[in-house]
Amino acid sequence: MTDAAVGDRTLTRLGEQVGVLAHTALAAMERHEWYRELAAEHRASVALVAEAGIRGFRDWLADERESDRATTVFADAPPELTRALSLEQTIELVRVTVRAVEDAVPQLADEERERDRLLVATLRFSRDTAFAAAHVYARAAEARGSWDARLESLVVDAVLRGEATEDVHSRAAALGWGDAEQVAVAVGAPRDGLTEPEVVRAVRSACQKARLEALVTLNSGRYVVVLAEVEDPRAAGEVLATVLDAGPVVVGPVVPHLFAGGRSARAALSGWAASRAWPGAPTVLLASELLPERVLAGDEAARRELVRLVVRPLQEAGRDLLATAETVLAHGGALEASARELFVHVNTVRYRLGRIEELVALRLADSRDRWVLRTALAVHRIDTPRDSGWRSAVHGAH
Structure with a gap:
């Protein structure tokens, strides 16, 4: 030829x-x-x-x-x-x-x-x-990349809905997330000037450098990032803040595994949506730091959590602390006026405020902490049955 x-x-x-x-x-x-x-x-x-x-x-x-x-x-x-x-x-x-x-x-x-x-x-x-x-x-x-992206989106969506079916287990296992532990969900806004693939690559790269596993998807205009091996949720949020918009990044609580991630996701999404009520908020926030704003937005889980973290410890420590907190807030932080209404020495008021800070980590000299405490007490008042002794139940006996 x-x-x-x-x-x-x-x-x-x-x-x-x-x-x-x-x-x-x-x-x-x-x-x-x-x-x-x-x-x-x-x-x-x-x-x-x-x-x-x-x-x-x-x-x-x-x-x-x-x-x-x-x-x-x-x-x-x-x-x-x-x-x-x-x-x-x-x-x-x-x-x-x-x-x-x-x-x-x-x-x-x-x-x-x-x-x-x-x-x-x-x-x-x-x-x-x-x-x-x-x-x-x-x-x-x-082709695998396209399929993995679709699979990743399905798994994240299942986490957001709190699903834990066999299908979700199989999809998570296919992505290598079947045994993921120490999981937290973070939410942030896209950074201007970056396309979705660019943001996803940037998030994965930043997480990889920080030794964090990450699933990323764009959901209703915000990026939802499921993180694994999270030891410090705030530090994880700071990693994401380097590539997402500082508007802010909100991180939900750490849960034991992926299939408990719904709780973290709900808190993070609720916190991110409510964060607009705090204009001067830091770049990275834990969902638990936005409990007052989440309460205003109608988050029932946040109501229960705020009462559990703030009001219950003060109740269990005795009525004096709860009454002192109410009184100091009512007098705008004036200790002498509060002491007169409580019929105690001003140093007693100072001591009780120190105990409040020890128990619930809130300083009434700080405006943000006063807002948290005021909201917690307001929720407690709303939830207290209105019977003949309801006012004393809220304020406590002096």
């Missing part, structure tokens, strides 16, 4: 030896432990690729104008093979197969010039085949 790189006799011999050469290549592959450990169906697929490669080489030799022949080597291989074999292992398969053909050159070509042409052609075709393998793996990685 006028377009052939080698003579017809060589082509005929190569065609006759396709099966033998493929068998030789596979026998050489046995020295690799990873090949020996492949499942039977994957070994059969490897044999298919090796034979297709040699047959494709023969067809390409017959007419080099078929420049895309190398790309068809992997056409009949099942997609699962790209998951069973790494790109490095596939390139090793190409190398071993090419070596089998090279070793057989003296038997395939009679004349020295014919052998040289066959060797050069082998090198060219192996190069094209290696590029074809890289292309196949790139497409597979791209």
Whole structure:
């Protein structure tokens, strides 16, 4: 043939030896432990690729104008093979197969010039085949990336809804999150000038550097990030604040595992939505720091949490502390006036305020802490039944 790189006799011999050469290549592959450990169906697929490669080489030799022949080597291989074999292992398969053909050159070509042409052609075709393998793996990685993104979005959505079905378990396991622990959900706004893929890549990169696992999705105009291995939720929020808008980033409580993540997600979403009521808020906030704003927004869980964290400890410590807190707030922080109404010495009021700070970490000299305490007491008053002694139950006996 006028377009052939080698003579017809060589082509005929190569065609006759396709099966033998493929068998030789596979026998050489046995020295690799990873090949020996492949499942039977994957070994059969490897044999298919090796034979297709040699047959494709023969067809390409017959007419080099078929420049895309190398790309068809992997056409009949099942997609699962790209998951069973790494790109490095596939390139090793190409190398071993090419070596089998090279070793057989003296038997395939009679004349020295014919052998040289066959060797050069082998090198060219192996190069094209290696590029074809890289292309196949790139497409597979791209497809897996798209699928993983969809899967990630489904898992995050399930966390937001508080679902823990078998389907969710399976999807989480497919993403490597089946055993995720110390989970927290964070919410933040997108940064101006960045596309969604850019933000997602930036979040993942920042989390990876901080040794945090992250699932990221854009949900109703805000980014929801599910984090694992969280030791310090505020520090995790500061990592996200470097790539998200400082508007702020709100982090929910840390929960034991992914399937308890709904509680963290609800708190983070509620806190992020209510954070607009605190214009001077820090860049990173824990959802528990937004309890008053969440109460105003109608979050029942926040109402219960605020009473549990603030009012209950003061009640359990005795009525004096609750009454002192109410009185000091009513007098705008004036200690002398509060002491007169309580019929105690001003130093007693100072002592009780110190006890309040110890118990609930609120300083009445701080405007933000006064707001938290005032809201907690207001919720407590609303929730206290209005009976004949309701006022004394709220204020306490002096």
